[in-house]
Amino acid sequence: MAIVKSFKAIRPRKDLVDKVAALPYDVMNTQEAREMVKSNPYSFLHVDKAQIDLNPSTNQYDKVVYEKARDNLYGMIDKKIYIQDPEKSMYIYRQVMDGREQTGIVACTSIDDYMNDIIKKHEHTRAEKEQDRINHVDYCNANTGPIFLTYKNIKEIDEIVEIWTKKEAEYNFVSEDGISHIVWLIDDKNTVEKLENLFKDVKYLYIADGHHRAASAVKVGQLRRKENPNYNGNEEFNFFLSVIFPSEDLYIMDYNRVVKDLNGNSKDEFLNKVSEKFEIKPCDICEPYKPSEKCTFGMYIDKKWYKLTAKKGTYNEKDPVDSLDVSILQNNLLRPILAIEDPRTSDRIDFVGGIRGLKELEKRVEEGMVVAFSMYPTSIMELMDIADAGRVMPPKSTWFEPKLRSGIFVHELK
Template identity: 80%
Template sequence: MAVVRPFKSIRPTKELVSKVAALPYDVMNTEEAREMVKGNPYSFLHVDKAQIDLPAETNQYDEIVYNTARKTLDKMREDGTYIQDNAPSMYIYRQIMDGRVQTGIVGCTSIDDYMNDIIKKHEHTRAEKEQDRINHVDHCNANTGPIFLTYKNVGEIDEIVASWTAKEPEYNFVSEDRISHIVWVINDTETVKRLEELFKSVKYLYIADGHHRAASAVKVGKMRREANPSYTGEEEFNFFLSVIFPADDLYVMDYNRVVKDLNGNSSEEFLNKVSEKFTVEEYKREGQYRPEGKGYFGMYLDNKWYKLTAIDGTYDSKDPVKSLDVSILQENLLRPILAIEDPRTSDRIDFVGGIRGLKELERRVAEGMKVAFSMNPTSIEELMNIADAGEVMPPKSTWFEPKLRSGIFVHELS
């Protein structure tokens, strides 16, 4: 039984929402963020990545960064950039990218559901990244970036969404990457109550993206509970900001790999070793090879594309983790042939999100990498199966597009 409840969102005015809305803080580095906000004092990156307004030598984890974030958020509320809804509401957030539509419910989910595994995870988190967002959330007294959740479709929720999205939206703008962002405010008490009831019929919610933000929000909630031992469980710090999409709406892109060297092998030696676990065919058609299904991989080496097909018996098709394409490549090629034991820590491998296209793999090889691999995307069903089994996915298994924009909704903790 999932808890999803309304909240009084702090959100931009209609006139400024397109300038405020920003990509998540963790998809760019500080220098890139500085460039992105030039000429735009309203960008939410001034809150989410506040070091961009401090001297270049400032440590991004220094307390002055979090204090600056809070001051900037307070200023945006004081100067009228932000308003706050008078009554608890839910919201509908629709994104349209290249004609494909995903539409989610914006509400607050429970830290208890996270701790009790009603909200399912599929990734490990890193302590230093968690601590950064713990500090940010605690200083700002707010969840500033939404958690991207998904669930197995519920027909009546779909019907409510369809009826509300026939109305005039509150926001409707196109961001610089040509993605449409449309928001409706569900401020009807009966509809909100019905949505709360319907989500109680949902057995599990699944984190699609935002594991560090979720873990940090939960830890801040626990800190607030310890500081307020008479808490009732209804306080806002017991909940965190989420956008919850039906699984059928979501699109997972490929997450490709590039490697610096062949681990001492010549190209011929490397191809011979690869052929022990994969059938290797030179791809004769024009353009890049995009894998057509599970067990297929593209490989770009010496200005040629190859089609790799995993040989039967190289993986356990019944194991939800071992049967992932990212696992098949790791266990049958990257580790045994290229000696990449841990892709999270190796400096010989890099990852390229599918949004950049397969030509980016050719470019990276031309600039010095030795070999590239194009991947078949991990499916939502595979993600859910792994989460249900209590397992974790290998690193860099999923790339979701479009990215949720930060700054459209802010959830105040007290």
């Protein structure tokens, strides 16, 4: 039974929402963020990545960065760039990218559900990244970035969404990357109560994206509980900001790999070793090879594309992790041939989200990497199966598009 509740969102004025809404803090570096906000004082990056407003020599994890984030957020509230809804509500958030829609419910979810594994995870988190967002949320006294959750579709929730999305939208704008963002306000108490009850029939929610934000939000909630030993469980710090999408709406793109060297092998030696576990077929056409089915991979080396097909016996079909394409490549090529033991920490491998296209792989090889691999995307069902099994995916297994914008909704913890 999932706990999903309404909240009094702090959100931008209608005339400024397109200027405030920003990409998540972790999809760009500090210098890129500085460039993005040069002509936009309203961007939420001034909150989510506040070091852009400080001296470039400032350590991004310094206390002054979190203080600046807090001051910027509440400065925007004082200037009426942000308003707070007078009553607790839920919201519908639709994104449209290349004609494809994903439509979710914006609400708050329970830190207890996270701790009790009703909210399922599929990734490990890193302590230093968690601590950064713990400090950020704690200083801001708010969840500033939503957690991207999914669930197995429920017809009655779909029907409510269909009814409300026929009404006039609260926000409707197109971001600089051409993605449409449309928001509807659900301020009818009966509808909100019905949605809360319907989500009680959802056995599990799954984190699609935002594991570090979720873990950090939960740990801030735990800190607040220690500070308030007489808490009753209804306080806002017991919940965190989420956008909850039905699984059928979601689209996972390929998450591709590029490697700096062949681990001392010549090209011929490398191809010979690869052929032990993969069938290798040179591509006759000049276009990049995009895998169209599981267990197939594109490989770009020495200005030529090859199709790799995993041979039988190279993986366990019944194991949800071992049968992932990212695992097949890691366990049969990247680790044994190229000696990349841990992709999280190796400086010899890099990852390229599918949104950049396969030409980006060619470009990276021409610029100094030696070999690139195009991947078949992980499916949402594979993600759920792994989470249900209590397992974790290899790093960089999923690339979701479109990305949720930060700054459209803020959830205050007081």
